Amino acid sequence: MSIHLCWLRNDLRVHDNTALWRASQRGQVVAVYLITPATWSEHEEAASKVDFWLRNLTELSRELGERNIPLRLVEVEHWRDAPRALIKLAESMQASSMSFNDEYGVHEQLRDQAVADAFAEADLDCQRHVDQTLFRPGTLLTQSGSMYKVYSQFRKQAYSALHRQLPACLPAPERQQPLYMASDPVPERVKGFQAVSEVIRTLWPAGEHAAADRLALFTEHLLEDYEDTRDRPDIDGTSRLSAYLASGVISVRQCLHAAIGHNLGEFDSGKPGGVSWINELLWREFYKHILVCYAHVSRGEAFRAEYQDFNWRHDPEGLEAWRTGRTGIPIIDAAMRQMLATGWMHNRLRMLTAMFLCKNLLINWQEGERWFMRHLIDGDLAANNGGWQWSASTGTDSAPYFRVFNPATQAQKFDPDGSFIREWVPELSSLSPREIHQPLSPARLAELGYPQPIVDLKASRQRAIAAFRGA
Known part of the structure; x- marks a missing residue:
């Protein structure tokens, strides 16, 4: 029987995988995955996410092995190398076709089209599917x-x-005849990405x-x-x-x-x-x-053109305080520390921390978008960009510019007894549910070892509204 490649990307599963299922209906399948460190770095992929990919690839390799489907790993520096690498692999195996599920974003779409064009030039069949x-x-x-x-x-x-x-869910491929070809071992690390804590690995089991x-x-x-x-x-x-x-x-x-x-x-x-x-x-x-x-969104531009050249504040100290969870606003700091420690942040807190950066600090949403992508295990360009632009009032269907969440009242509403804050801001763990949501004196904050707020919430809200109204 003929060999058909299935190029895997962000579809690391055997069940309900359109490209994998379709390939299995055409003949003997060999799965392939490209490791592209330079592209992952350029795209700000988090170390926790890369580690998660590798761990899931290990589990996937086992699942594929039970079906006699080998997994081949090919490392190239950049997505631009994908057409050449995949053609070379197809020719070495005398594969007659390749299937893959489409991915979205300017670079991803260019890469996928380049691969499809290369296969057409080589007179090899290339099947693309909607799956994400x-x-x-x-x-x-x-x-x-x-x-x-x-x-x-x-x-x-x-x-x-x-x-x-x-839309129906597809079954996993059936067990095929052995190809007498071993799967490639999945590396534990990829160059350029630091080791991940066992806390994150335990919180996010693979497979x-x-x-x-x-x-x-x-x-x-x-x-x-x-x-x-x-x-x-x-x-x-x-x-x-x-x-x-x-x-x-x-x-x-x-x-x-x-x-x-x-x-x-x-x-x-x-x-x-x-x-x-x-x-x-x-x-x-x-x-x-x-x-x-709207491809300009994928290129890092504001969805709403009138905000592309908005006069954001340059505040390195404020940005660093926000990044490290040292703003003096408990719910903001708790959320940022949760992300740094676990690779994940609750969705309500993503909105709060994003709006605090863009409105209260008037710092460019792109700074926050990049920081989230560098640390989120679930970093997704579309969702991350959409959420940030919603919070910054620069995106489609976004929050009106005059809507600015008050972190203190949001904390009282959604963390009423302060247990979330206490978990991630241990400096405040001794405070009662009432105290933890109240402004504290500088002396009391110093005693607790917690910073004073870097910004006045009311005044900064008014500043943001004025700035956006002017734009």
């Missing part, structure tokens, strides 16, 4: 034929499409089984109350599947079907928890479509 999203980006459009800029309108169109046809276990725990025990608990960083109330989704260890279709199953077959009505989580899955979808249909 429920719908091919650019197919949910307004009546005028443009991509939506408002999420609620996009969601309405997505609901309509899902009512017409729900499809780990992702499936978390999905089951969430849908069976947490999803019922998700609408009420999803904004509470002090309790385990969210899916915590973002890292698995970002690396493709679980698919968005698997998540959607689990939510619909919980919701007794409904996705836009029924149980509030299920509807709310499906809404979050569609936000993820929306931002990926934005990335494709």
Whole structure:
């Protein structure tokens, strides 16, 4: 039988993997993964995320091995080397075709097209598939034929499409005949990326089984109350599947079907928890479509052109205090320290910390976007950029410029007894639930060893509103 390559990227699973399944229907499959350290560095990929990829590749190699599918690893410096490396591998194996799932973003799309063109020039078949999203980006459009800029309108169109046809989940490939070819060993480290703490590795176990276990725990025990608990960083109330989704260890279709199953077959009505989580899955979808249909966003530009040259403040000391969790605003510091220690931050806190940087400190959202990508194990260009531009009021369907979250009142609402703050800001662990949310005197702060606030929340809010109004 002929050999068919399956090029894996952020789709590190055997179940419901469109390219892998389609390749398995054509003949004998050999999976291939490219390690590209220079590109990963350029794209600010977090060390925790690279480590997560490697650990998931190890688990995936075992799963593939049970199906007699070898995993070949090829290291090249940059994505520009991908066409040559993949053609060379295909020729050495006398492979007749290759399949892969499309990825999104300017560089990713250029790379994928370059590979497809190289295979066409070599007279080799190249099959591309939609897998990261429920719908091919650019197919949910307004009546005028443009991509939506408002999420609620996009969601309405997505609901309509899902009512017409729900995307199915594909099975894992069946066991194939042995190819007498060993899988390549997965390295424990990649040059240029530091070692990751055991804390992070324990918090984020690798493999499809780990992702499936978390999905089951969430849908069976947490999803019922998700609408009420999803904004509470002090309790385990969210899916915590973002890292698995970002690396493709679980698919968005698997998540959607689990939510619909919980919701007794409904996705836009029924149980509030299920509807709310499906809404979050569609936000993820929306931002990926934005990335494709408005390419300037993928190039690091503001979605709204009027803010591209906004006069942001240059404040290195403020930026460093924000990065390290030393702003003197407890909920902000707790959130930033959580990310540095675990590679993850609760979504409500992502909005709070982003808005604090962009509005209270008036520091360019791009600084925060980069910092998050460097440290998040679930770093995803579309979702990260979309969230940052929403908070900075520079993006599509973003928060109005005059909307500025007050971190103190948000902490009182979503961390009422201060347990989250105490966990990550031990300097304040002795304070009562009432004290922890109240302004403290400089003397008391010095006694606790905690910094004074680097900015006045009320005055900085007024400054931000004036600056945005002027723009």
